[in-house]
Amino acid sequence: MSCYTLTIASLKGGVGKTTIALNTAFAFARRGYRTLLVDTDPQGAIGLSLAGSLRDRSGLAAIVRAGQSPLESCVQTKVSTLSILPVGAVHALDIDDFCERVQRTRSLETVRDALAATHDLIIFDTPAGLGGVTRAAIEAANGLLVPVQCEPLSLRAMPHMLELVSALQQRGSRCELLGVLASMSSFRDPVVLASLEEVWSLYDRVILETSIPRDPVFLKASQAGVPVGLLSKRMPPVAAVFDRLVGELEARMSTNESEQGDDEPIRLVD
Ligand SMILES: Nc1ncnc2c1ncn2[C@@H]1O[C@H](COP(=O)(O)OP(=O)(O)OP(=O)(O)O)[C@@H](O)[C@H]1O
Ligand SMILES: [Mg+2]
Structure with a gap:
């Protein structure tokens, strides 16, 4: 299977980008995809969301600044x-410089090309807005x-x-809109419900069936620094929503005819 890159x-x-990136990466990985989650947010959103030593590691910043090897930068x-x-580490004063370099040096394409052979899926989490880094992540x-x-x-x-x-x-990017995902949905709140109905009617063709509910368990998981699926031994029910999302994304990602031809049921017992 060739590597798919999802931004x-x-x-x-x-709006829940980092939460969705982390939990979707975890769900894909549990499904057997060799998954790489790349944090492109100079504020280090993934590092802030996970307990452990990620914040002390060098990473994309060192690839961009010093040409460090992408493979060695992975955790x-x-x-x-x-x-x-x-x-x-991206110093607050260097954020603009980081963003400008990521775009100018096409670092995300370098990362993708260096790691595509060893991964089935690369997910880029991006900072808010349509600035240079987000644009570079879409282009890659x-x-x-x-x-x-x-x-x-x-x-x-x-x-x-x-x-x-x-x-x-129009400028030649091969990036397709895979889907619009309703986040922090709630069927009990009338304003949210009206917004959901608006999303469904406006973006009918691209909206995903799965929506991510607003649930306090996400705050608990970010406090504990883990994906929701690892919050406790008994998986919180909301974690299953990401398995459903993965199923839906898989169907949209595999539009490639030859891959569909290879697709066969997987026997539970030989
Ligand atoms: N479905 C949800 N239900 C409840 N809280 C959520 C949900 N998704 C995310 N949150 C919480 O909302 C806050 C923002 O989420 P998150 O950081 O994922 O958004 P983001 O789009 O990545 O933000 P930024 O634009 O700053 O990168 C976090 O505190 C997160 O725990
Ligand atoms: Mg974020």
């Missing part, structure tokens, strides 16, 4: 099929997943993202 991006901040997690490329990807928070402001930002994707496609 998760949104114009609006705080193996306790799940054998999941590794993480942290962003590393096969597919784009756009989380949209079920609230009016977040919805109004969607057309800008769609405009960017089609403008980049």
Whole structure:
């Protein structure tokens, strides 16, 4: 199987990108995909979301600044099929410089090309907005997943993202909009429900069936610094939503005819 590169991006901040990137990467890895989660956010969103030593590691910043090897910059997690490329240390004063270099030196394409042979899936988590890093991550990807928070402001930002994707496609980008994902949904809140209905009607063709519910367990997981699936020995029920999401994304990712031809049931017992 060739490596698929998936970018998760949104114009609006705080809509659940990093939460979705981490939990989706974990769900893909548990499904057997050799998965690499790349943190492109200079604020180190993935490192902040996970307990452990990620924040002290060098990572994308050292690749961009000093030409460090992408392979050596990856951190193996306790799940054998999941590794993480942290962003590393980016001083607050150097954020603009980091973003400019990522775009100018096409570092994300370098990372993708160096690690594609050893991975089935590379996921880029991006900073909010449509700045240089997000744009570079879209340009380096096969597919784009756009989380949209079920609230009016977040919805109004969607057309800008769609405009960017089609403008980049016109310039030769091969990145396709894989799906729009309703995030922090709740069927009990009338404003959220109205926003969900708006998303369904406006983005009918691209909206994913799966939506990520608003659930306090996500806050507990980020406090503990783990994916929701690892919060306790008994998996919280909401973690299953990411398995459903993976199933839906897999179907959209495998539009390649030859891969579909190879697809056969997997026997439980030989
Ligand atoms: N489905 C959810 N239910 C409840 N809380 C959530 C959910 N998804 C994310 N959160 C919480 O919302 C906050 C923002 O989430 P997250 O950091 O994933 O957003 P983001 O889009 O990556 O933000 P940024 O734009 O700053 O990178 C976090 O505290 C996270 O724990
Ligand atoms: Mg984030």
